[in-house]
Amino acid sequence: xxxxxxxxxxxxxxxxxxxxxxxxxxxxxxxxxxxxxxxxxxxxxxxxxxxxx
Numbered sequence: 001x002x003x004x005x006x007x008x009x010x011x012x013x014x015x016x017x018x019x020x021x022x023x024x025x026x027x028x029x030x031x032x033x034x035x036x037x038x039x040x041x042x043x044x045x046x047x048x049x050x051x052x053x
Contacts, residue, residue: 006047017029
């Protein structure tokens with residue numbers, strides 16, 4: 001159940017970011033993701049560790 005909620009939130013956030021990328025010309029989602037992708041990996045790792053404990 002908890003993973004379903006997390007998956008839904010991730011999809012909603014991703015959809016909102018992609019929509020903002022289309023609607024706001026100054027919003028560069030791909031440049032931001034390219035710059036901050038290691039933070040996403042760290043957050044995923046912390047999330048996986050939290051699930052175990």
